[in-house]
Structures are given as structure tokens and as C-alpha cells.
Amino acid sequence: MSAPGEKAASELPQRLWLNGRVLEGRKDFERALENASEQERPVLEFGLRWCSDEPEMVLHTSGSTGRPKEIRAKKICMAASARMTVRRLGLRAGDTALLCLPMDYIAGQMVVVRSMLAGLRLVARRPSRRPFEDLARAPDFAALVPLQVLSTLEHEAERSLLAATREVLIGGAAVDRALAARLASFPNRLWSSYGMTETLSHIALRPLSGPRAGVWYEPLEGVRVSSSPRGTLAVSAPAVGVSLIETNDLVVFEPGSDRFRVLGRTDNVIDSGGIKVPAEALEELIGTVLESPFAIAPLPDPELGNSVAIVVEGTPDLPLPDFRALLRGAGLSPYWKPRSAVFVERLPRTRTGKLDRTALREAARSAPGRFRRAL
Structure with missing residues (x-):
């Protein structure tokens, strides 16, 4: 009714x-x-x-x-x-x-x-x-x-x-x-x-x-938004049938x-030896200097648990920016620096054009050695 x-x-x-x-x-x-x-x-x-x-x-x-x-x-x-x-x-x-x-x-x-x-x-x-x-x-x-x-x-x-x-x-x-x-x-x-x-x-x-x-x-x-105890966005939109939903998106609010x-997203934060590296924040920074399509993904690491890798559309001879200098100039932790680069023909995406993070992690893990480069 x-x-x-x-x-x-x-x-x-x-x-x-x-x-x-x-x-x-x-x-x-x-x-x-x-x-x-x-x-x-x-x-x-x-x-x-x-x-x-x-x-x-x-x-x-x-x-x-x-x-x-x-x-x-x-x-x-x-x-x-x-x-x-x-x-x-x-x-x-x-x-x-x-x-x-x-x-x-x-x-x-x-x-x-x-x-x-x-x-x-x-x-x-x-x-x-x-x-x-x-x-x-x-x-x-x-x-x-x-x-x-x-x-x-x-x-x-x-x-x-x-x-x-x-x-x-x-x-x-x-x-x-x-x-x-x-x-x-x-x-x-x-x-x-x-x-x-x-x-x-x-x-x-x-x-x-x-x-x-x-x-x-x-x-x-008619939409009300707030911050959850985790620092993620909470949404209330009764007109569209949402009484309250807590997202996995970390947000900050403009004062007042x-x-x-x-x-x-919280699920896109890479825990590398105890250092929390937000993949999307790192991608935003690197995107200011790297024109080739790329994304950040975790790679299993025996010492760190996970290491940070950059997955790039291109061949292994593609020049990459000086990540350490880039992070230093932005006032960010040097431990965010990618430790390796993986090169793919095309980044995996869903039918709607979104980056497919699950497929990206698998592509990073399974890439042959000749398509990898230590940084």
C-alpha cells in the first residue's frame, strides 16, 4: 500500500x-x-x-x-x-x-x-x-x-x-x-x-x-548526510527509501x-607494514603528473604484508615520475611510494566504466616478471 x-x-x-x-x-x-x-x-x-x-x-x-x-x-x-x-x-x-x-x-x-x-x-x-x-x-x-x-x-x-x-x-x-x-x-x-x-x-x-x-x-x-564513527559518509534519504545507510567512503565536511x-574508500586503503596508504588519494596525486592511465594496487609482500604497486597501461620502458619527490612536494609520507610497477595492456573496468579493483589486484599479482619493474 x-x-x-x-x-x-x-x-x-x-x-x-x-x-x-x-x-x-x-x-x-x-x-x-x-x-x-x-x-x-x-x-x-x-x-x-x-x-x-x-x-x-x-x-x-x-x-x-x-x-x-x-x-x-x-x-x-x-x-x-x-x-x-x-x-x-x-x-x-x-x-x-x-x-x-x-x-x-x-x-x-x-x-x-x-x-x-x-x-x-x-x-x-x-x-x-x-x-x-x-x-x-x-x-x-x-x-x-x-x-x-x-x-x-x-x-x-x-x-x-x-x-x-x-x-x-x-x-x-x-x-x-x-x-x-x-x-x-x-x-x-x-x-x-x-x-x-x-x-x-x-x-x-x-x-x-x-x-x-x-x-x-x-x-x-531532502537528503541528509553525516559522518559515521568510522569517518565514513552516512546518508539518509527517505524519499528514495533510504532511512540510513553507512557507506565505505571516507569523507570530510566543509566547516559549518x-x-x-x-x-x-576504506576498502581501498593498503596496509603496508603498518602504514595506511589510501589508494585513491595517492592516485589523485600521481594523476597530476602521469598522463598514462594507471591505478594503485596492493601486492603480497613477505615482510610488509602488502606493498604498494602502480599498475600502468603501457610497456615496461614507459618513463615514470619521481614518486619520492612528488610525495615530498605534497607533504605526504615517503612510505606511500610505490615499490614496484606493473604494466598491462588495459586496466580492468566494469561495463559502466568503473575501475574493477578486484580484477586489478589479480592482474597485479599474476603479471609475468617481464611486465614488472622495481622502483
């Missing part, structure tokens, strides 16, 4: 403008499936599930920090999440929305829900690294992962379309310092999003462009404010 003021699942909007066609209700989605294109089919299949009388949807986590799992989410909560985003971004009926994320996960699904709730004109594309390729004009709204943004920046015409997109959400993985610096001068509004499948997409946004660009995430309306900065 729905709470007071809530709509039943069957009463939620079911009208979708998809690639130039207006579909409304189960029968329209079924008919459209008969001759659907490759990029439209997963949208229509999602639409059928949304139009059913079932009050919940089955969602899947990305598996970036462990095994993927199923989560059941109320449709009314997904609709509430969509409204929060629409209000924050000022999206209006008739705006165009680019869908270029996989429909297997919450990020892509919520683009569709926002489109139905706000009357957006959905442009569905096959997920790829270059979502603006062959687009004739910029959409009003787009949700991307950092890999897509990086690829877009390498092509002038596509970069121009990105800059002309009024509202851009970047999520699924962290936006590092180097990428944030490249986006800071863009004329449109770009946001780094913070959230997870359990919170039905993002619950906070960090401005990446404009006068408010910086490191602080700003909670959406609910704006927060993410330092890294």
Missing part, C-alpha cells in the same frame, strides 16, 4: 518520447519492440517492466568493489529520485536527453525514468566511448562516465557538442583532479555525481564548471556545512 501522497506504481507516468516516437503504456512498448533498433530494445524492455503492476524493479550493482548483487527498488522511490535530479538541474518538458549508458544498471535506467517523469525527449544511442560521435546537435542533458568524457575531449567536434550540452552529469567513477581541471572552464554546467545503486542513483552533486566549481559535493533536496569531500 502506498504511503499518503504517493502514487501507486501503475499511476506513475508511462509516456516516453523515444527517438522521435511517442510511446504510452504497455501496448505501445510491446508494438515498438517488434521492429526496435539495437539501442532502443533495452529501453523498451525496461519500459515494459516499468508499466507493469509490479511495485518494484530489480536492480543490479556494478560489482566494482565486489560481486554484483540484486537490489529491489520501489518504482515510487525511483520516481522520487528522478524528481530530485530534475529539480536540481532545472530540466523542462521538451528538453532532449542523451541516453548513452548501459540499461543494465541504475545510471542508464534513471535517464529513462527522468525522461518519463519530466517529459524529456530521449535520444537513445548505443553505449560507447564516443557518445557524441555523429550527433547532429547537442542535447540539453546528458549522463556520462569519465571514460566517455575523456574520449570526447580528444575530438574537437564532439568536444564542442559536450560544451553545448546545457546539463552534464558525470558519474559511475571518480572525476580525478586532471579531468576536473580540463572541464573547469567549460561554459555549460557539468556535475560530478555521488551515489550508488542502493540510493537509486546520485544523492549529491559537485559542480565541475562555473564559479562554484570545486571539491565539495552538495546534497540534493553539509557539503562533503570524498577522500577514498
Whole structure:
């Protein structure tokens, strides 16, 4: 039974403008499936599930920090999440929305829900690294992962379309310092999003462009955040069905404010001989001087338990920065210095573009000796 003021699942909007066609209700989605294109089919299949009388949807986590799992989410909560985003971004009926994320996960699904709730004109594309390729004009709204943004920046015409997109959400993985610096001068509004499948997409946004660009995430309306006894972020968002959830993300709060900065995940802290090395903080620092894609991973060590390794896309002759000098210049512990480098053809990532930390650790451990270098 729905709470007071809530709509039943069957009463939620079911009208979708998809690639130039207006579909409304189960029968329209079924008919459209008969001759659907490759990029439209997963949208229509999602639409059928949304139009059913079932009050919940089955969602899947990305598996970036462990095994993927199923989560059941109320449709009314997904609709509430969509409204929060629409209000924050000022999206209006008739705006165009680019869908270029996989429909297997919450990020892509919520683009569709926002489109139905706000009357957006959905442009569905096959997920790829270059979502603006062959687009004739910029959409009003787009949700991307950092890999897509990086690829877009390498092509002038596509970069121009990105800059002309009024509202851009970047999520699924962290936006590092180097990428944030490249986006800071863009004329449109770009946001780094913070959230997870359990919170039905993002619950906070960090401005990446404009006068408010910086490191602080700003909670959406109706979201309460605090610090847990472990120093991790705790989230309460009743509208999306989250009474209280404690994350594994270490955070600091801006004094006197609910704006927060993410330092890294507790499960990505490497204990090396008693020295706690936060992998993500070290990656952020190294990313200011190393252009090749890389990540920090632990390697088993008979003396230290674990040693710090840098896993780099490239060959063993690739020049690396002076890590000791870099740490000294940043006022950080010299014991954070990577003791070895492992070279791989490509860093392992999930389908949503997140770094797959579990696969990364295995790749670091199993790399042949000729692809390793002592530092």
C-alpha cells in the first residue's frame, strides 16, 4: 500500500518520447519492440517492466568493489529520485536527453525514468566511448562516465557538442583532479555525481564548471548526510527509501556545512607494514603528473604484508615520475611510494566504466616478471 501522497506504481507516468516516437503504456512498448533498433530494445524492455503492476524493479550493482548483487527498488522511490535530479538541474518538458549508458544498471535506467517523469525527449544511442560521435546537435542533458568524457575531449567536434550540452552529469567513477581541471572552464554546467545503486542513483552533486566549481559535493533536496564513527559518509534519504545507510567512503565536511569531500574508500586503503596508504588519494596525486592511465594496487609482500604497486597501461620502458619527490612536494609520507610497477595492456573496468579493483589486484599479482619493474 502506498504511503499518503504517493502514487501507486501503475499511476506513475508511462509516456516516453523515444527517438522521435511517442510511446504510452504497455501496448505501445510491446508494438515498438517488434521492429526496435539495437539501442532502443533495452529501453523498451525496461519500459515494459516499468508499466507493469509490479511495485518494484530489480536492480543490479556494478560489482566494482565486489560481486554484483540484486537490489529491489520501489518504482515510487525511483520516481522520487528522478524528481530530485530534475529539480536540481532545472530540466523542462521538451528538453532532449542523451541516453548513452548501459540499461543494465541504475545510471542508464534513471535517464529513462527522468525522461518519463519530466517529459524529456530521449535520444537513445548505443553505449560507447564516443557518445557524441555523429550527433547532429547537442542535447540539453546528458549522463556520462569519465571514460566517455575523456574520449570526447580528444575530438574537437564532439568536444564542442559536450560544451553545448546545457546539463552534464558525470558519474559511475571518480572525476580525478586532471579531468576536473580540463572541464573547469567549460561554459555549460557539468556535475560530478555521488551515489550508488542502493540510493537509486546520485544523492549529491559537485559542480565541475562555473564559479562554484570545486571539491565539495552538495546534497540534493531532502537528503541528509553525516559522518559515521568510522569517518565514513552516512546518508539518509527517505524519499528514495533510504532511512540510513553507512557507506565505505571516507569523507570530510566543509566547516559549518553539509557539503562533503570524498577522500577514498576504506576498502581501498593498503596496509603496508603498518602504514595506511589510501589508494585513491595517492592516485589523485600521481594523476597530476602521469598522463598514462594507471591505478594503485596492493601486492603480497613477505615482510610488509602488502606493498604498494602502480599498475600502468603501457610497456615496461614507459618513463615514470619521481614518486619520492612528488610525495615530498605534497607533504605526504615517503612510505606511500610505490615499490614496484606493473604494466598491462588495459586496466580492468566494469561495463559502466568503473575501475574493477578486484580484477586489478589479480592482474597485479599474476603479471609475468617481464611486465614488472622495481622502483
